[in-house]
Amino acid sequence: MRYAIIFPGQGAQRPGMGKEFFDNYASAREVFEMADDALGFSLTDMIFNGTPDDLAKTSITQPSILTVSIAAFKALQEEFGTDLTPICMAGHSLGEYTSLVASGVLSIADGVKLVHLRGDLMQEAVPFGLGTMAAIVGLPYEEVDSICKQVSQNEVCQAANINSSTQVVISGHTTAVERAIKIIEQNGNIRIVPLRVSAPFHSDLMRPVAEKLKDAFEKIEWNDSKIPIIANATALPVESKNDIKRALYLQTFSPVLWAQSVEAMEHKVEGYIELGPGSVLSGLVRKISKIHKPYPVSSTEELVKAVSFLREEC
Secondary structure: OOOEEEEEOOOOOOOOOHHHHHHHOHHHHHHHHHHHEEEEEEEEHHHOOOHHHHHHHHHHHHHHHHHHHHHHHHHHHHHHHOEEEEEEEOOOOOHHHHHHHOOOOHHHHHHHHHHHHHHHHHHHHHOOOEEEEEEEEEHHHHHHHHHHHHHHHOOOEEEEEEEEEEEEEEEEHHHHHHHHHHHHHOOOOEEEEEEEEOOOOOOOOHHHHHHHHHHHHOOOOOOOOOOOOEEEOOOEOOHHHHHHHHHHHOOOOOEEEEHHHHHHOOOOOOOEEEEEOHHHHHHHOOOOOOOOEEEEEEHHHHHHHHHHHHHHHO
């Protein structure tokens, strides 16, 4: 059985996410309880009963998505009835941390606390309004990158997520990103989507966050991974705890090489299982992979389909 498990990042959140797993699987309920205990407040109540604005706060978004994604992972384990043995794992930005919890590199408690801190640090790194992000759809990465370099001057504007061959997210100072958008708009049939984010993630403006996270890494316990993790910053597999910590440090201010990560997994797998809210990564996989089908799992109905795929491949 050759498959990859992938985990979504920030932006996939919605009120009530993961409730079906909580209601139907004891192992999933335990994940929510562990997250609440680790944080010292009811993240579960915020996820199930909070407003979209509540969940949009980066320090809440990140532990919420990690918790729901690990709950989906545990539900899949429980439903499948045997050990899950993916060829590799990967996650988009925040999702890379989720993959480390799923693979046993980090405990659930440490993972939740670490991304809660990560969210706080990212939120505080750049004063509100001075940084922003925008998705560019329809323009190749090379052209986007060239425009970013053209407008940077003494400010930051750079590719933050390379999601597919024609979907690139840019990040940096608001004024520099706006200059880039004006040039990109002249290219004709290009879709530009400003992102509602609290900070310019995966840009050089996040370097102070990386340094603080690096200090935090040394205060928790890490294990080597028995499953290769495809790192965001390099699109290469990492397994040793030291390589993993280095990869997490780099991804804080480096672009997420998602298209390259999927391409790195392509020759190894026969399918992808996306665990967590939404199906954004599955949509990107369909654009990148011409031969392998993704199975998003954000509901019990989708869980059944993923289990069927796994049993067919056994």
